[in-house]
Amino acid sequence: MKLVTLAFKSISNRKASVLLTLFTIAVSVMLLLSIERVRQEAKQSFGSTISGTDLIVGARTGDIQLLLSSVFRIGHATNGLSWQSYQYIKQQKGVAWTIPISLGDSHKGFSVLGSDGNYFQFYRYGKKQSLTFSHGRPYHNAQEVVIGSEVAKQLHYLLGQKIVVAHGMGNTSFHNHDDNPLTIVGILEPTGTPVDKTLHVPLKAIELMHGPTHRVSTTAIVRNNDSHSHDEHEHHEHHEHLEHGHHDHNALESEPGDLIGEPTQLTAFLMGFDSPLYTLQVRRNINTYKPEALSAIMPGVTLRELWGMLDIVEKILMLFSAVVVLISLLGMLTTLLSSLSQRRRELAILRSVGARPKHIFALMCSEAVLITALGSLIGIAMFYLLILVSKGMLQAQFGIAISLSLLSDYELMLLGVIMVSGTVIGAIPAIRAYFYSLNDGMSIKV
Amino acid sequence: MIQISDLTFNWPGQSKPTLHINDLQIQQGERLFLHGPSGSGKSTLLGLLAGIQTPQQGSITILEQDLGKLSDAKRDKFRADHIGTIFQNFNLLPYLSPIENVLLGCNFSKRRVANLKRANISAQNQANLLLEQLGIDQTTRSRSVSELSIGQQQRVAAARAFIGQPELIIADEPTSALDADNRDIFIKQLFEQATHYQATILFVSHDASLAHLFDRQVSLKEINEVKQ
Known part of the structure; x- marks a missing residue:
């Protein structure tokens, strides 16, 4: 059995807490993507309102x-x-x-x-x-x-x-x-x-x-x-x-x-x-x-001035959604850390069958990666659902045409940053588990 | 099989050593009962035998291999290859099926997989065979681990210890959560498997009444020079 399979089975055994974590990550990813998409499309929409006028x-x-x-x-x-x-x-x-x-x-x-x-x-x-x-x-x-x-x-x-x-x-x-x-x-x-x-x-x-x-x-x-x-x-x-x-x-x-x-x-x-x-x-x-x-x-020049003014608002929006993502990842950290003390027995069993501390580390890390990846995927699905639902309203109310297009390079880059952050944050409980398994060995604590 | 000589172990930060054993030998195929009440350094000795800890002085040799001369990673590999372990209780990973728990025994050991190959049997079949021999029937095997009785869980753990034919089985109080009838059946089955797979058994318990079932008994209190 591969470690990833083991990790997957382990997290699916802790459904309640993992589902909540998945949900918060998904919502934060959806929020980030939506804000980003609306920002881009609004800019485009605004920019294309007038052309050819000198x-x-x-x-x-x-x-x-x-x-x-x-x-x-x-x-x-x-x-x-x-x-x-x-x-x-x-x-x-x-x-x-x-x-x-x-x-x-x-x-x-x-x-x-x-x-x-x-x-x-x-x-x-x-x-x-x-x-x-x-x-x-x-x-x-x-x-x-x-x-x-x-x-x-x-x-x-x-x-x-x-x-x-x-x-x-x-x-x-x-x-x-x-x-x-x-x-x-x-x-x-x-x-x-x-x-x-x-x-x-x-x-x-x-x-x-x-x-x-x-x-x-x-x-x-x-x-x-x-x-x-x-x-x-x-x-x-x-x-x-x-x-x-x-x-x-x-x-x-x-x-x-x-x-x-x-x-x-x-x-x-x-x-x-x-x-x-x-x-x-x-x-x-x-x-x-x-x-x-x-x-x-000159409309083009003035539009650029307008963007200059809105720049700070955009940055604040981005900052807020980034903070929401960070909080959701910290939520995952809390869940993983609190489950860790209950899982020392599990770690001891794995050690007894020959798992090395590095295996324990990889196992814990892949749990974090799995949760982040799954959360992001659900978030992307929710994001598209949201666009689908709110498309008409945005067009009617604000004249912003949101397209159901594929994720842009920038959006993929944002997801990449989330994945990397999730992995880095997942390394924290993994490091703790590593030292637990070094010290506890096969003797079962708790 | 196992040769311990002039062994001293000191937990870091403690002034007094926990364990000092001059000489302990266990023969191939022997079934040894190690009587160790709590606080006698039992867990420490098991940690040393499994290669989790290393002694400050002296040597532990298992199968002609001095554990002290191996690196940490090599000792982990050695344990995976040659030692099967059964704990007191809650031996199994709750998120794996009984079969998967048994297969976990050869997950980290190429040698155990190779042994199965040499015996011309797939890991899956061997796991089923072991569970069959230990009295876990087909329907029980497909249940979730949490639905098994403690006796059944211990048998699954025993199957995991035996899969891939490790030479040494260390059982740490495996029967303390079982009632008397189940305890005797479990030990009997353990011996049958040990005979079948030519494994040495090191059985650790605080319950001296089990001692008569074994080839030989050793009291950790007596061989440990450090008096608690």
């Missing part, structure tokens, strides 16, 4: 605050920027496209984003993927709305349905604008980004919602109607193409209308350039723009 421009505020409010819909931008400034900056040299963004309204807890047709044409996420429609098409006029996949899923909205969008961010609102219902004309494919939880409306729809009281004098507003109508035309053709072959084709037929209206303010806008060379130049111009205090940020 600059985000908003009223002067902190870089991270601007990024969070404009892209992640976290927090509010306290100030907006004026429509004139947007029109002016748009004309800068090298600007390929701009996407105006107006936030601040909500519908049943989902945020409402006002923009124009550029949004569907130029917005990119993940690996420069553009938004695609699972049903329908982009909006054509101020009475239409395009909803994200989560909005459709959670509110059970269907194409063609009419909804009312409220003013303000709350779930319940004091003044609902029942007079301005919007028709759902498009549902986007899931992206794993805040887009899924957003209702997209034309800027003009936002304006209509807020009514004439919110409108400031329009005389000062300079509009570039020519270039705009040109854009719209292009989009229209694009939409026709998308729409083609859809079964709801006829039901959603509508007249193209004004998407912009006469806005005075925007929350922010996204910019893309013909060449990255223009980015810094334009950024400088915006930051020193005289008529209004503006901020322009």
